[in-house]
Amino acid sequence: MFAKKLRDCQTRNKSLICVGLDSDIEKIPSQFKVNGAKGVEEFNKYIISETYEYACAYKINIAFYEMLGYKGIKTLENTVEYLKTYSDIPVIIDAKRSDISNTAKAYAKFYFDYLKVDSITINPLMGVDSIEPYLEFPNSHIFALVLTSNPGANDFIIPNKLYLKILEKLRELEPKYKDQIGIVVGATQKEYFDEIVEKSEGMIYLIPGIGSQGGKIEDLKILVEKGKTMVINVSRGIIFSEDPKREIIKLREDLRGLTS
Numbered sequence: 532m533f534a535k536k537l538r539d540c541q542t543r544n545k546s547l548i549c550v551g552l553d554s555d556i557e558k559i560p561s562q563f564k565v566n567g568a569k570g571v572e573e574f575n576k577y578i579i580s581e582t583y584e585y586a587c588a589y590k591i592n593i594a595f596y597e598m599l600g601y602k603g604i605k606t607l608e609n610t611v612e613y614l615k616t617y618s619d620i621p622v623i624i625d626a627k628r629s630d631i632s633n634t635a636k637a638y639a640k641f642y643f644d645y646l647k648v649d650s651i652t653i654n655p656l657m658g659v660d661s662i663e664p665y666l667e668f669p670n671s672h673i674f675a676l677v678l679t680s681n682p683g684a685n686d687f688i689i690p691n692k693l694y695l696k697i698l699e700k701l702r703e704l705e706p707k708y709k710d711q712i713g714i715v716v717g718a719t720q721k722e723y724f725d726e727i728v729e730k731s732e733g734m735i736y737l738i739p740g741i742g743s744q745g746g747k748i749e750d751l752k753i754l755v756e757k758g759k760t761m762v763i764n765v766s767r768g769i770i771f772s773e774d775p776k777r778e779i780i781k782l783r784e785d786l787r788g789l790t791s
């Protein structure tokens with residue numbers, strides 16, 4: 532079960548930081564890049580070995596694997612398998628999936644039956660019938676996009692207060708799918724945290740947007756104070772830093788600083 536696995540890992544590693552394996556082949560160091568998709572896998576193994584003691588989860592954005600074709604999908608699969616050899620660390624695939632129910636079910640089979648990952652991101656805007664198929668797999672978990680971190684959140688989501696409407700619908704689903712639904716809220720959207728907190732009791736937050744997108748650890752103070760369970764994702768800021776281990780330790784310390 533994702534929620535328990537996450538909480539155990541957060542306690543064990545004293546961390547809320549999730550490492551985003553957005554391993555863009557164009558950006559990985561040249562000694563890995565020369566090996567193509569295999570090099571991405573080797574790079575991921577290096578990042579995992581440097582960070583696993585300080586992370587609460589790994590999030591793999593599928594885009595950087597799909598773009599390499601079938602070899603990229605194999606790299607994704609091998610990375611997931613490799614992560615499973617590390618003591619019970621939750622694996623999230625960032626796929627932002629959706630679709631009508633039979634198609635959604637087919638997508639879900641890949642993540643939950645084949646890869647057997649702990650959670651995936653989904654886009655809830657096609658409605659409840661596009662969300663439920665992902666929840667019907669044993670032990671599945673989703674993070675639904677509620678308020679995204681990008682500037683485009685100002686196009687539809689914010690002016691129409693869609694984040695509140697999405698939350699309401701997710702809450703309706705909760706009794707049927709207990710502990711299976713988390714929410715994605717961008718770290719760059721701190722002015723909306725209060726409203727979201729009010730409507731999301733008990734839900735786990737996946738928070739992207741720290742670092743490269745301008746969000747700061749201090750911006751999460753209110754969520755820490757409210758005792759929210761959070762998975763704070765940092766991708767480029769860790770994996771492409773000079774010293775990924777130093778970076779994740781620093782993020783973990785900065786976050787601890789908010790509570791002291």
Ligand SMILES: O=C(O)c1cc(=O)[nH]c(=O)n1[C@@H]1O[C@H](COP(=O)(O)O)[C@@H](O)[C@H]1O
Nearest residue numbers: 592625652679680717739743744765766767
């Ligand atoms: O669903 C996500 O994870 C996500 C939602 C969102 O609103 N904003 C966002 O940046 N993300 C993802 O989080 C990661 C952020 O990467 P960095 O900006 O490099 O830390 C990327 O994989 C994004 O696709």
